[in-house]
Structures are given as C-alpha cells and as structure tokens.
Amino acid sequence: xxxxxxxxxxxxxxxxxxxxxxxxxxxxxxxxxxxxxxxxxxxxxxxxxxxxxxxxxxxxxxxxxxxxxxxxxxxxxxxxxxxxxxxxxxxxxxxxxxxxxxxxxxxxxxxxxxxxxxxxxxxxxxxxxxxxxxxxxxxxxxxxxxxxxxxxxxxxxxxxxxxxxxxxxxxxxxxxxxxxxxxxxxxxxxxxxxxxxxxxxxxxxxxxxxxxxxxxxxxxx
Ligand SMILES: O=C(O)c1cccc(C(=O)CC[C@H]2O[C@@H](n3cnc4c(=O)[nH]cnc43)[C@H](O)[C@@H]2O)c1
Numbered sequence: 001x002x003x004x005x006x007x008x009x010x011x012x013x014x015x016x017x018x019x020x021x022x023x024x025x026x027x028x029x030x031x032x033x034x035x036x037x038x039x040x041x042x043x044x045x046x047x048x049x050x051x052x053x054x055x056x057x058x059x060x061x062x063x064x065x066x067x068x069x070x071x072x073x074x075x076x077x078x079x080x081x082x083x084x085x086x087x088x089x090x091x092x093x094x095x096x097x098x099x100x101x102x103x104x105x106x107x108x109x110x111x112x113x114x115x116x117x118x119x120x121x122x123x124x125x126x127x128x129x130x131x132x133x134x135x136x137x138x139x140x141x142x143x144x145x146x147x148x149x150x151x152x153x154x155x156x157x158x159x160x161x162x163x164x165x166x167x168x169x170x171x172x173x174x175x176x177x178x179x180x181x182x183x184x185x186x187x188x189x190x191x192x193x194x195x196x197x198x199x200x201x202x203x204x205x206x207x208x209x210x211x212x213x214x215x216x217x218x219x220x221x
Contacts, residue, residue, distance in 0.1 A: 001058035002050065003213055005206075006032040006043050006164045012064040015199040019206030027213070028057075036086070036133055036163030043167035051171070059116075059216060060168040061176045063206070065198040066131065066158035067138060068181030069148055075184065076197045078126035078205045079156040081177035082117045084110045086162040087132035087147055087154075097150065110165035112176045119212045120176060124205040129155035131177050133162035139188035147185070157185050178205060 005027060007013045013031040020027060032042035043060060050056050066079065073079050086108045090099040099108045121128045130153045138144050138157060148154055161177040168175040182198035183189075 001026065001216070002055060003027045003059045003061065004043070004046055004050070004057040005029040005061045005063050006039060006046070006160070007064045008032065008034045008039065008158075008160050009064070011195075011199060012202065015202045016063055016206050018203045019210065032160065032164070035135060035159050036161075036166075038163070039160035040163030040167045043164045044170060047167060047171045047173065056171075057173055059176065059213070060164060060173050061178060062161040062164035063178045063202065064158060064160065064180070065182040065195060065202070066156040066179035067183050067185035068156050068179075069144065069154055070184045070186070072129070073127060073155040073181050075181050075194050076201055077181050078124050078201055079131060079179045079181065080117055080120045080124070080126040080128050081112060081131035081161060081179075082114070082128045083130040083153070084112070084161040084165045084175065084177050085130055085132050085151060085154075087134050087151060087157065088136065089162070107166075107169075108162075110162065110169055110175055113174050116174070116176055116212070116216055119216075120178065120209055123212045124178075124208045126178065126205065127155055129153045131155065131161050131179055132157040134159060137188075138185045141186050144186045156181060178202075178209070180205060
C-alpha cells in the first residue's frame with residue numbers, strides 16, 4: 001500500500017523524510033502548503049495523479065508542527081489526532097460560533113481509523129486527542145480557552161489537517177494526523193516557538209511509526 005504524507009512546508013517534509021533511512025514503507029512525502037485550502041488542493045492533486053497512474057495511495061498522513069494546548073500537550077511532545085476538526089468553519093452569531101454542519105452544510109470533522117490511532121500513539125508515545133484546524137493561528141489566552149471550551153478533547157491546533165482530510169475523504173482514502181508541538185496555543189510569542197525541537201520530535205516519531213505504517217498495509221480497519 002502506498003502512503004502519502006502531506007506536510008505544510010519543506011522543513012517539515014525533510015524532517016519526516018529523514019525518518020525513512022532504511023527499508024521503508026512505500027511513502028511519498030510532499031510539502032503541500034500552509035493552510036487548509038492549499039493543503040486540500042495539493043493533496044487532492046497528488047491523490048488524483050497517483051490514481052490516474054494506476055498506483056493509488058491507501059493512506060494519507062497530515063504531519064508537521066503545531067500548537068499544543070497546555071498542560072495536555074507540552075512543547076516537544078507528539079499528538080496523534082483521533083478527530084480532525086475544522087474549528088473556525090462556520091458563522092459567528094450573537095449566541096456564539098455555529099459550525100457549518102449546524103447551518104446544514106458539509107462536515108467539520110474527520111475521524112482517522114481508531115485502530116491506527118491507537119497503534120500510532122502506542123508506538124510513538126503520542127497522546128491521542130482532537131487536533132483542530134484553524135486558518136488563523138491562536139494568539140490570545142481568551143481564544144485558546146474558547147477553543148478548549150468548544151472542543152474539550154483538543155490537544156493541538158494546526159492549519160492543514162482538515163484540508164488534507166477533506167481531500168482524502170473525497171478519494172475514499174483513510175487519513176491520519178500527527179503533530180509535533182512547537183509552541184503552546186495561547187498568547188502570541190513567536191520568538192518562543194521551538195521549531196527545531198518539534199522537527200526533531202517529528203523525525204523521531206516517524207521513525208517509530210514506520211513499523212505501524214508497514215503493518216497497516218495489511219489492515220482493512
Ligand atoms: O508567525 C505567525 O503568526 C504565523 C502565522 C501563520 C503561519 C505561521 C507558521 O509558521 C506556520 C507554520 C505551520 O505551523 C503549524 N503551526 C505551528 N504552530 C501552530 C499554532 O500554534 N497554531 C496553528 N498552526 C500552527 C501550522 O500548521 C503551519 O502550517 C506563523
């Protein structure tokens with residue numbers, strides 16, 4: 001089974017690719033762009049190309065760095081999504097945020113296969129929980145608290161997972177999301193982002209994930 005790993009930027013792509021040194025599963029790692037729209041377009045293009053070439057992907061993984069909700073997901077830790085949720089896809093009303101699903105449209109959540117999430121978490125030491133997809137990086141304590149209140153199981157936020165998952169869903173391919181925490185979700189302090197530590201955690205995590213991806217080939221969960 002072929003696997004597509006979609007990161008946002010080239011440094012994340014290279015951090016993932018560094019994990020596949022020895023005999024690796026049949027994995028392509030691409031930098032699909034920042035934000036849900038470009039991530040969805042790039043992922044859908046890669047999936048379509050592979051299908052037309054007669055070598056379709058059987059799993060898509062959204063991967064990269066992300067913000068972690070403290071104290072549950074500290075900087076340097078790994079999070080695997082048991083739920084990939086678009087946290088700002090909806091309407092602001094006088095009574096608060098309303099997701100598009102309550103307006104009668106589309107979807108706001110994709111759920112990766114449970115057995116794969118369990119296996120990935122066990123192999124890598126990642127915590128499993130919701131990973132939120134946002135178009136705007138959270139920059140205040142109030143916004144972080146509002147997100148956690150709306151999504152009590154949220155461990156992390158990033159900007160691509162839902163877009164990647166929408167593309168995978170359109171192709172009938174399962175999706176997984178793994179994030180290495182580079183910064184806390186909360187008041188903006190860009191200088192404090194530990195991007196190097198998070199990229200190292202991403203490489204280590206994918207090294208431990210390789211046997212899980214290998215065995216997932218034979219799985220039909
Ligand atoms: O400095 C900024 O304000 C800023 C605004 C937009 C994007 C960035 C990035 O560096 C994006 C890189 C990549 O990192 C993921 N990421 C990392 N931490 C977070 C976060 O706390 N909230 C959301 N996304 C985060 C994201 O997936 C981006 O692709 C910087």
